[in-house]
Amino acid sequence: MYPIVRKEKLADKIFLMDVKAPRVAKTCEPGQFIIVKIDEEGERIPLTICDYNRKAGTITIVFQTVGASTERMQYLEEGDSFQDFVGPLGCPSELVDTDIEELKKKKIVFIAGGVGTAPVYPQVKWLHEHGVDCDVIMGSKTKDLLILVDEMEKVATNLYVTTDDGSYGFHGMGTNQLQQLIDEGKTYDQCIAIGPMIMMKFVCLLTKELGIPTIVSMNPIMVDGTGMCGACRLTVGGEVKFACVDGPEFDGHLVDFDQAMKRQQIYKTEEGRAMLKLQEGDTHHGGCGHCGGDK
Structure with missing residues (x-):
């Protein structure tokens, strides 16, 4: 079991939790994610790591209530536990493997939208700890939905908040x-x-026009988090990729956002999943069991 040692409501339907998970905290890096499961009946929920404390053995997660399982999660309190807390999963941010001296020469800007601020924070914090400057643009629809503003202000060189x-x-x-x-x-x-x-689509349209190389996280389209269900299938530079095993970060200028967003809508229905199986042929993953692609 993985106990919740801190819980905080950041905004309407947005919550932060610190979870005791020493093995995950020991090896995780910015950009990776975990999968939580409340109990035997609960769904597997992939969540990008918001922060980690190796000494305390804790992982910070931020989630928004959008479905039955996250609705149940909001009622968990400090002292309650998750049955499963698996990770770290996915590939770390490419920043982690880049030479620090080379990073210090770069002018880096992060653009965070809504709950996307949570996975941006550990990367900015990591850069700050290694003496690398970066600017952060973070925003939301309204002031009441902004999260982690004070935390981000401490680690960003320049913080620009938008609503x-x-x-x-x-x-x-x-x-x-x-x-x-x-x-x-x-x-x-x-x-x-x-x-x-x-949001990421329009950022990439602008940065492509401006000639600024751009990385995006495709965490929003992940469902199972293991590559089995096929929900996070997308096309990157003409090649089929899966966000949970090949990402979650990709070259934003190579991502086919229109196809990915359309696929997300189709995938929600049984008829849609069957159509995707027909269209995608041998590259279709159906490990979710809904469309027979695993047979």
């Missing part, structure tokens, strides 16, 4: 803020964007 409705910080989206910074003379060598699919 769609103008209730706090810059009035507009992350792409609008990035464009304004570029217009003011800022230059960037790399962008890392994490957030809703539609």
